[in-house]
Amino acid sequence: MKRIPELVAPWWSYSKAMVAASFGADAVYVWVPFTSLRMRQNKIKDFTELGRTIDDLHNLDKMAYLTMNIFPRNQDIKIFEQVLERVLDLKPDAIIFSDPGTYNLIKKYSWNIKLHLSTQTSMLNYESIKFRYDLGVSRVVLARELHISEIAEIKQRIPEMELEVFAHGAMCMSYSGRCLLGEFLAARDGNKWDCPHVCRYKYKVYIQEERRPEQKYEILWDEEWSYILSSKDLCTIHRLEEIVPYVDWLKIEWRSKWEFYVGAAVRAYRHALDAIANSSEINPDIINLVNEIPHRTYRDGFILNPRWTVAEPQTEVSSMTVDTAWPMWGRKYFWLILPQSIEIDGKTYFQMIPKENIKRWDEFKFISKTDIWNIKIIDFLDEYQKNIETINCNMKKVFVQLDKHIEGYTILYI
Numbered sequence: 001m002k003r004i005p006e007l008v009a010p011w012w013s014y015s016k017a018m019v020a021a022s023f024g025a026d027a028v029y030v031w032v033p034f035t036s037l038r039m040r041q042n043k044i045k046d047f048t049e050l051g052r053t054i055d056d057l058h059n060l061d062k063m064a065y066l067t068m069n070i071f072p073r074n075q076d077i078k079i080f081e082q083v084l085e086r087v088l089d090l091k092p093d094a095i096i097f098s099d100p101g102t103y104n105l106i107k108k109y110s111w112n113i114k115l116h117l118s119t120q121t122s123m124l125n126y127e128s129i130k131f132r133y134d135l136g137v138s139r140v141v142l143a144r145e146l147h148i149s150e151i152a153e154i155k156q157r158i159p160e161m162e163l164e165v166f167a168h169g170a171m172c173m174s175y176s177g178r179c180l181l182g183e184f185l186a187a188r189d190g191n192k193w194d195c196p197h198v199c200r201y202k203y204k205v206y207i208q209e210e211r212r213p214e215q216k217y218e219i220l221w222d223e224e225w226s227y228i229l230s231s232k233d234l235c236t237i238h239r240l241e242e243i244v245p246y247v248d249w250l251k252i253e254w255r256s257k258w259e260f261y262v263g264a265a266v267r268a269y270r271h272a273l274d275a276i277a278n279s280s281e282i283n284p285d286i287i288n289l290v291n292e293i294p295h296r297t298y299r300d301g302f303i304l305n306p307r308w309t310v311a312e313p314q315t316e317v318s319s320m321t322v323d324t325a326w327p328m329w330g331r332k333y334f335w336l337i338l339p340q341s342i343e344i345d346g347k348t349y350f351q352m353i354p355k356e357n358i359k360r361w362d363e364f365k366f367i368s369k370t371d372i373w374n375i376k377i378i379d380f381l382d383e384y385q386k387n388i389e390t391i392n393c394n395m396k397k398v399f400v401q402l403d404k405h406i407e408g409y410t411i412l413y414i
Contacts, residue, residue, distance in 0.1 A: 004244050004277045008065070008164070009252045009266050014053050015336065015353075015409070016262050018060075022409040023263045023367070024270025027063035027249075029096060030054065032087055034079050035068035051090045063093040068106075069118035071099050081105050088113065096141070103135070114138045119166070124150075126157040133161045140164065141251065144171065144234075145302050152246045162248040165303060167240070168265060168290070169253030171231040172199065181229070199229040235298035237272050237290055242304060244276060257293075260334035263411045264289040267367050285372050292413075335364070339408020342385065342399060349381050349399035350406065352391070359390045364412040375412060376403040 006026040011017035017028045030053060033046075054064040066087055072080050084105055094114035095106055098121050106113065116139040123129055123140045132140060139162035142151060146165075155163055172179065181198045202225035206216040234253070236243060243250070250273070252265050268289040275282045290298075299305075333356050340351040358377060366375045380388045383397035391398045 002244075002277050002279065004273045005247050005250045007252070007266065007269055007273060008249050009262065010254060011053070012256065014049060014056075015338075016259055017053050017057060019259045019262045019336070019409050019411070020266050021057055021060045021062045022407070023266040024369070025062065025252075025266050027065055027093070028057055029065040029067050029251075030092070032066050032068050032083060034076075035070055035083050035102075047086050047090070050087070054090050054092055058091075065094045065096055065116060066090075066092040067096045067118075068102065069096050069098040069120055070102075071120070072102065077101065077105075084109055094139070107136075116164070117141060119143055126154045129154055129161055130158055133158055138162060139249070141166075147305070148243060148246060148303055151303070155246050163246070164249035164251055165243065165247050166234060166253055166301075167236045167243070167250040168234055168269060171234050171301065199231070201229075203229075230296070232299045233296045234301045235290055235295075236300050236303065237268060237287060239300055239304055240269075240272055241276055244273070258334070259336045260411050260413050261293045263367055263409075264293050267369075283371065289367070289372075334411055334413040337400070337406060337408065337410040337412065342381075344381070344385065347379070347401055349379070349385075349401050350408075352398050352400045354391045354393050354395055354398055357390060357392045364414055366406070366410055366412045368406075368410070373404065375406075377401075378403055 007024060008027040008029060009020040009025040011020060011028050011030055017030065020028050030050065032050070057064045068080070068084070068087075070076065070080070080102055088110050092113070094116050096116045096118050097103055097106060098118040103115070106115065115137045117123060117132055117137050119141040122143045122145075123132070124143050124146060129140050141164045142154075144166055146154075151163060151165065154161075179195065179199070204225070208216050240250075250269065252269060254261055254265065268287055271286040272282060274280075335355050335358070336353040338351040338353065342349050358380075360377055360379065363374060363376050366373055377400055379401040380391050381399040382388050382395065385399070388398075391400075
């Protein structure tokens with residue numbers, strides 16, 4: 001069996017963490033209140049639920065990394081320290097940090113916790129990484145600007161350091177995520193916990209010629225708007241074999257996505273990595289899940305395109321062209337099956353989170369750990385375990401009987 005990197009995925013809520021773990025992530029990076037760059041989207045606001053998430057990930061033999069990677073200002077230091085005291089008792093597997101001051105605080109409270117350096121620190125060369133390794137950092141999340149040849153040299157020079165790279169998802173137009181646009185345009189600091197994604201806004205853009213100031217020419221990307229700051233999405237799934245020899249962890253990125261995106265992206269990359277490890281055949285239907293989820297046009301980023309050639313026309317990733325790209329506001333309807341179930345008259349009914357209206361005998365696809373299957377709804381029960389004809393998104397709790405055996409955190413979709 002070939003050596004392959006581990007797979008790490010983000011969360012936004014308890015259910016998304018469980019979906020990521022169930023579909024094949026080896027670790028989940030967890031946002032911590034007031035200390036993470038993604039606090040605004042974090043659905044878990046208290047330490048009790050944070051602890052429950054970490055415990056349940058450990059029960060699934062998965063790792064939980066706490067993301068505490070803000071660049072704090074003076075007024076944030078005391079908050080960071082208070083949060084740090086609380087979260088260390090939850091027994092995370094590592095802390096992801098950015099700022100040297102927060103490094104000092106983490107070391108003040110724990111010499112044993114593993115430290116991962118965030119991509120926010122723009123690690124671009126082996127001397128910088130050696131400096132961090134000598135400080136006790138065990139893993140570096142490399143800057144997205146690095147080419148695979150540069151990563152290979154870093155690994156050769158510092159083999160003891162774990163290297164993590166982004167493999168899929170949203171990209172930032174700023175240098176390794178450091179952004180001032182949000183603070184300037186929306187008074188929200190992306191270097192702390194409040195990125196407003198202004199690079200993904202739609203803009204009206206005009207050019208004006210010096211001698212004819214009365215004439216303005218509008219620049220359009222589509223029929224109405226310009227997307228001058230918005231990057232394409234990263235996708236390396238068809239070129240993983242070029243990357244896996246030199247890295248220890250592959251990271252999937254998503255922002256404000258739902259469970260279907262989580263399950264589909266993790267499942268596709270898990271399948272590709274396992275196929276590489278076992279020299280087995282790749283199932284194109286599973287790999288194609290990356291096309292089922294909403295995305296911009298895919299590119300394989302800097303990691304496989306050196307900076308000095310990136311301005312030249314790039315080859316599209318196989319099977320992923322402008323025509324296959326979804327707009328970010330596109331929807332894919334899905335329903336999440338939870339592990340909770342009840343038995344009535346020898347029939348098993350699983351609890352479902354309803355997203356849209358469903359009636360008996362409706363058919364769906366679902367993602368399993370081995371394949372993509374078709375499945376059919378046989379029966380419904382409401383929260384009082386009484387038969388009903390249909391379910392809708394306003395129901396808080398429903399139970400469904402299906403025509404195939406499933407496990408918890410299965411995703412049905414159309």
